[in-house]
Amino acid sequence: MIFRVERMRHWWTLLGEDDHADIVGFFGKFPPFMRLPVDRGLLEALASLWDPTHCCFSIGEVDLVPTMEEYAELLQLDRAFSETPVIPIRGPRSNRCLEKYLGFDYCSSTLARDFIAGKKGWKKFRINAFKIAFAGIFLFPTSAGRIDLGVIPIVFSEGRSIIPAILCETVRSLSHCRRQGEGVPMFCTQLLQLWFCSHLRHFYRLQTPYHFERHTVSQTVDIALPFTGNSRDWASYLLDLPLGEWSWKVTWGPAVWKPWTHCALFDGVPLPGVWGCTGYYPSLALRQFGGVQYPPRLGDLDAVTFDYIPSEDMWRLLSRVEVIWEGPPFGGRPTVRPGHITFFGVSLSSGVSLHCLREKASAARVESLRSTLHHNSVAVANVRRDLVAQRGNVSTLRTMNEFIREQLEISEDAKEQLEENLAEAREQLETEQAERTRVQDELDSLRSYTQALVDPATGRPQDIVALRRALDASEEALTSARTSMGVMRVQISVLQGDNGVLQSELDLVHDALESNASWLNQEGFPVVTSLHQINPGDGFFGY
Numbered sequence: 001m002i003f004r005v006e007r008m009r010h011w012w013t014l015l016g017e018d019d020h021a022d023i024v025g026f027f028g029k030f031p032p033f034m035r036l037p038v039d040r041g042l043l044e045a046l047a048s049l050w051d052p053t054h055c056c057f058s059i060g061e062v063d064l065v066p067t068m069e070e071y072a073e074l075l076q077l078d079r080a081f082s083e084t085p086v087i088p089i090r091g092p093r094s095n096r097c098l099e100k101y102l103g104f105d106y107c108s109s110t111l112a113r114d115f116i117a118g119k120k121g122w123k124k125f126r127i128n129a130f131k132i133a134f135a136g137i138f139l140f141p142t143s144a145g146r147i148d149l150g151v152i153p154i155v156f157s158e159g160r161s162i163i164p165a166i167l168c169e170t171v172r173s174l175s176h177c178r179r180q181g182e183g184v185p186m187f188c189t190q191l192l193q194l195w196f197c198s199h200l201r202h203f204y205r206l207q208t209p210y211h212f213e214r215h216t217v218s219q220t221v222d223i224a225l226p227f228t229g230n231s232r233d234w235a236s237y238l239l240d241l242p243l244g245e246w247s248w249k250v251t252w253g254p255a256v257w258k259p260w261t262h263c264a265l266f267d268g269v270p271l272p273g274v275w276g277c278t279g280y281y282p283s284l285a286l287r288q289f290g291g292v293q294y295p296p297r298l299g300d301l302d303a304v305t306f307d308y309i310p311s312e313d314m315w316r317l318l319s320r321v322e323v324i325w326e327g328p329p330f331g332g333r334p335t336v337r338p339g340h341i342t343f344f345g346v347s348l349s350s351g352v353s354l355h356c357l358r359e360k361a362s363a364a365r366v367e368s369l370r371s372t373l374h375h376n377s378v379a380v381a382n383v384r385r386d387l388v389a390q391r392g393n394v395s396t397l398r399t400m401n402e403f404i405r406e407q408l409e410i411s412e413d414a415k416e417q418l419e420e421n422l423a424e425a426r427e428q429l430e431t432e433q434a435e436r437t438r439v440q441d442e443l444d445s446l447r448s449y450t451q452a453l454v455d456p457a458t459g460r461p462q463d464i465v466a467l468r469r470a471l472d473a474s475e476e477a478l479t480s481a482r483t484s485m486g487v488m489r490v491q492i493s494v495l496q497g498d499n500g501v502l503q504s505e506l507d508l509v510h511d512a513l514e515s516n517a518s519w520l521n522q523e524g525f526p527v528v529t530s531l532h533q534i535n536p537g538d539g540f541f542g543y
Contacts, residue, residue: 005034005137008034008133008134008137008138009034009035011130011133012031012034012130015126015127015130019123019126019127019130022127023127023130023131023134026131026155026162027075027131027134027139027162028072028075028076029075029076030075030134030138033138033188033190033191033194034138036190036193036194038189038190038193039193039225039228039234040231041228041229041230041231041233041234042193042196042225042234043185043189043192043193044230044231044234045231045232045234045235045238046174046192046196047174047177047178047183047185048178048231048235049235049238050174050175050177050178051063051178052174052175052178052179053298054281054284054296054298055171055175055278055279055280055281055284055301056280056281056284056285057196059238059239059241060238060239060241060243061243062243062246063284063287063293064196064199064285064288065280065281065282065284065285065288066167066170066171066192066195066280067167067259067280067282067285067288068161068163068164068167068260068269069257069258069259069260069289070195070250070253070288071163071166071167071191071195072161072163073250073252073253073254074191074194074195074198074252075163075191076252085160085161085164085165085271085272085325086153086154086157086160086161086162086164086165086272087272087318087321087322128155128156131155131156132147132151132152132155133147135147135151135154135155136148136151138188138190139151139162139166139187139188139191140154140165140166140169140186140187140188140274141185141186141187142186143184143186148274148275150274150275150308151274154274164271164272164273165271165272165273165274166187166188166191167271167280168271168272168273168274168276168277168278169186169187169273169274169275170187170188170191170192171271171278171279171280172186172187172273172275172276172278173185173186173187174187175278186275197223197225198247198250198251198252199246199247199248199250199288200226200241200245200246200247201244201245201246201247202226202245203223203247204247204250204251206223248287248288248290249288249289249290250288253289257289257290259282259285259286259289260282261282261283261286267281267283267296267297267300268280268281268282268296268300268301268304269281269282270301270304270321270324270325272318272321275307275308276305276306276307276308277304277305277306277308277317277318277321278301278304278305279301279304279305280301281296281301283295283296284296303317303320304317304320304321304324
């Protein structure tokens with residue numbers, strides 16, 4: 001999109017003054033729009049604040065409606081906008097219309113430079129191409145990014161106004177995005193942003209009044225936004241904005257406004273566009289012109305809200321819209337001055353008799369009543385379906401209410417249980433505090449008892465002194481016992497040596513007894529006698 005905008009701006013600089021005058025005479029003073037940056041966060045916030053039922057921006061206590069009069073003044077057309085909108089032509093759309101307005105079936109790449117530069121006598125086609133490109137890129141963009149053929153009959157409908165189509169696609173796109181919760185803006189976002197910002201006091205203070213300066217668009221484009229952020233931040237900012245920070249009237253409006261208030265057949269203004277038809281309630285916008293705002297009769301716009309899907313119903317509805325615009329016209333176009341509204345008559349076209357007008361009005365009124373009855377029947381059926389759905393919702397709400405009550409009772413029981421636990425915890429805390437006091441008292445008593453046990457002579461507790469003395473005595477006894485044990489071990493070693501000698505002698509005697517008993521009689525007896533003399537107090541073998 002930015003690339004195409006830059007190309008359009010460059011294309012505009014290549015056109016001559018005569019071409020500029022021709023294009024500005026139809027679109028108004030639009031060149032500053034091509035350099036206006038669109039704040040995406042503000043645009044998404046405005047879409048979320050759009051009321052598709054009343055076709056207005058509902059922001060707290062502020063209801064703002066984009067109107068044909070304000071859009072026409074904002075574009076600064078040299079003449080007031082035409083009271084006849086562009087009605088789509090009967091028949092399918094075809095690329096053959098490009099041959100009529102551009103002069104060729106296709107554009108060769110070798111001719112592109114000559115076409116833009118204005119050579120080969122293509123001045124008329126060059127202007128037509130720029131008009132189509134500007135309308136398809138800025139005024140009526142598509143989600144696919146292509147220029148729709150539907151803009152061609154609007155651009156080249158001489159004597160008819162383009163303002164209703166611009167406003168129609170703005171209202172249709174905002175309502176679609178609001179109902180679906182998403183979507184691509186298929187309208188002039190620059191014009192909507194500039195119109196909306198002009199109703200902020202921030203811009204009102206910085207703009208030059210209309211009768212002092214005509215370059216309102218150029219001046220407003222250079223004013224920075226008072227806030228930047230995403231869509232949620234913008235929505236919060238606008239909803240929190242005090243009423244004194246809004247400006248109902250714009251600085252670039254005329255001293256006396258002459259807006260539409262209602263149509264002769266219903267309370268609204270039909271707006272035929274490029275891809276469909278809709279309308280808006282001008283009574284909600286009277287405060288923007290210095291008048292008194294009053295609520296409209298809702299539902300009247302349903303009869304003129306439809307998409308352009310070729311069928312008999314579409315052409316019938318378009319014929320009705322054309323009748324509404326062409327005759328009889330609006331019931332009264334008031335002159336609005338600050339504080340009061342006055343009506344004046346609207347002259348009828350010469351050559352049309354009053355009888356014909358009355359017949360057309362009666363037929364249109366009957367058709368309107370039939371359509372209204374049909375839509376009311378549909379609305380009643382929808383209300384009945386909604387009532388059935390609401391009954392189901394009531395049953396669901398009752399079930400949820402019972403569940404909530406049960407949860408509340410459970411919460412009350414839990415609360416009582418918590419209070420009991422809290423009381424028990426408090427009692428336990430008091431018991432622990434008493435136990436702590438008792439332990440502290442016992443500790444103090446133990447400290448006093450310990451201090452009483454200290455021996456004044458040594459500065460040590462008496463029991464420890466006695467224990468040390470007993471330990472010293474035990475160590476002395478242990479040392480004496482160890483010494484006695486050493487002596488006994490020496491004696492045992494000596495006895496063991498003597499025992500070995502005796503054992504050897506005993507072995508010799510035993511061998512001798514076995515070998516020769518006579519030897520025992522001769523030599524053994526003296527040996528035994530000598531052994532007996534060595535140990536006279538022991539037994540035979542010293543036992």
